[in-house]
Amino acid sequence: MSRRRFLLSLAPALVAPGWAARAWAATLPRASAVPGGVARIGLGASEQPPRVHLGGDRVLVMRDGDEWVAFVGIALGAKPGSKLRLEAEQAGGAVERFEIAVAPKKYASQHLKVPPGQVDLSREHLTRYERERVHLSEVLRTFTDSAPATLAMLQPAPGERSSSFGLRRYFNGRARSPHNGMDIAASAGTPVIAANAGRVIDTGDYFFPGRTIILDHGQGLLTLYAHLEAIDAAVAQAVPAGGVIGKVGATGRSTGAHLHFSVYLNAVAVDPALFLQD
Ligand SMILES: [Zn+2]
Incomplete structure (x- = not known):
């Protein structure tokens, strides 16, 4: 998506009369x-x-x-x-x-052959990963009572959206956890905005997701932004929908600059595309 189209796509949420915003x-x-x-x-x-x-x-x-x-x-x-x-x-x-x-849904699979040294974590990295996994799963269980004004979200950065949510990845035949978010192609330094109004509940520099921000929108609706070059928001800060919270980067285990965007409801990752306008 071009920058211009991205700005236009934000426009309805920002300037549309109340009834139009509610309709979509x-x-x-x-x-x-x-x-x-x-x-x-x-x-x-x-x-x-x-x-x-x-x-x-x-x-x-x-x-x-x-x-x-x-x-x-x-x-x-x-x-x-x-x-x-x-x-x-x-x-x-x-x-x-x-x-x-629960009805069936087919997600794509991807088989990758990589040198064994690249998939097996060192003892030190494994310890760090395990510690961060426990911390993040605790944060992702956050439930606050205030309900979000809307469940509709803004695309958090301009750029093409991958449809790789749910992709099952196999490294040398071994299953990895499926891709739990949407990747948005954008160059390093591109501003990242809050997809919905909320409060910052976690920031950190983690092994796999790199620099990460997690927002709480209320009632267990959370969004997560990963691989950031910069975090421009602090824990406990309230952010409006569309407010800049960081910059796109390639931190953590990332193949290149892009924004990884996840949406959580009742502590499980759901497809972010369901919350975005086409
Ligand atoms: Zn991703």
Whole structure:
């Protein structure tokens, strides 16, 4: 996407009248109950929002017209044909249960042959990776009560979007964890903006993702920006949608300058494309 088209694509969110912004925002995220997707579950029109759990994790609930709606992130590892069980607790204590049948979705595979020394981490790197993995998975479980004003997101940097979310990678025949975000092609130094209004909950320089920022948008909706050249935001800082938070880079284990962009709901990575306008 050219810079001009990128700016134009931001324009509706910034200058459109309220009704126009709501009209497209209401259709995002595009819901479908597949691995890496988002399921939309109507919860009825009670006065207070029900509290919804999937296993041990709180689920995003927001008002949509007359009713409350849960938007449930479905893990890439969820088995097609399996059922996810949601529990919705009304303010009065009544509990209602919902089942989500996981539908199949095919993601591409990529087989790479690489010298063994490049895939096996040294003891030191493994220790560091393990420590960071524990820290990041804790951060990604963040749940704050305030609901986001919209689930629609701005593309966080201008550039072509890869459709590599969910790509299963095999190094020398061994499965790696699938690609859990979207890669956006942009040159080093390109400003990175917040995809939605939120608060900075983590910044760091990590082994695989390099310089990274994680934003909390409320109700378990988080975004993550990785491989940054620069971090221009501090933990606890509030950022508006479209506010500059850093610069595109190639830090961490990156093949070249690009922005890795992930979206999390109830602690699982879901396809960022579902939250973006075409
Ligand atoms: Zn990536």
